[in-house]
Amino acid sequence: MRVIKKGLLLKTNSNKVFLRWLHICLLIILTNNVRVNAQNEIDSAVVIFQKAVSILKERALGSASVDWEGYNERLQSILSKSHKADDIFQLLGSVFTDIGDFHGGFFYNGVRYGMKQADLTVRQELQDGFKIGASVKSRIFREEYGYIFIPPVNSNGKKGSTDVADEIDSILCNASPKIKGWIVDLRLNLGGNMYPMIAGLRSLLGEGRIGTFVTKNHETIEWIISKGSFRAGTDSVTLTNSCDFDGLPVVVLISQVTASSGEAAAIAFKGREKTLFLGESTSGYITALNNYQLSTHGMLLVAEAYMCDRNGHCYTTKLTPDIVITHGDHFIDLEKDEKVTKALSWLKQQ
16 A cells, blocks of 8 residues: 555656646747747838838828938837837837828727827817718708708728719709709718719819829829719719709808818819808818728828819818808708808809
């Protein structure tokens, strides 16, 4: 019995030693894996940074004012002290501050790195307006004046873009021939895809060049409406309806939250005859963005062009209205809306 007990004791001790040895080996392996993964993350972040800097240097508005060599030195400094990819992405984000691009940014796993966007206190009247829903709406006032509300449009597919454009276009083309003028409401248009918006409004905008993108290298991409189609560069939306209200007066309503592609839709009306802008200054996200997929989880958005109207005037800040009215929005009951009332008054005088 003693021999058996000793044997059992020896066997138990051997197990303990083996398990302790196995535990140490696993710790070493796990530690090495963590180090390898961390280094891989750093290496990947460096590649992303270098790709992004190359694109920004070549394409970004405002890139001429940046000390690019200084950024390479700061990258090396980070690599000598830090083992975090986030520190490299933070450095990349600071480039956007240097070039003054608060519209673009670098996005990694849903986190934005870029210039801090200005805080905006949205007026309660506009917040209440979003309760009406993000869909195209229209109505006729006094059987003589049309009203159409253009919300943000986030459809990017060919069919989706055509469907939205056709909905807007059909409202305009199917309206009574007695209509003497239109109100185009962009006050709650936060942006999205400009193509279906502008294509849908083509009957009011008229044919020909209605705007242009202009890059820092003076490359131009014209916005053209021709034979039922709106195109800018290689992108286009084509519709089948045929109507023309280019000669009718139009009031464009804008607000502090009219932004990005919403501002592009407004610019398409700039320079048009018999057109009035009414409301307040827009958000100022008035650059054209291009996107670059730098990795599975990393995407770069770069402001590469200014938007210019049909007369060649380029906009680098907010759009300002011809008549300033800050308050009085009432989207639930347009009869009580001060801006709609002022718009109707102006239209009657034309």
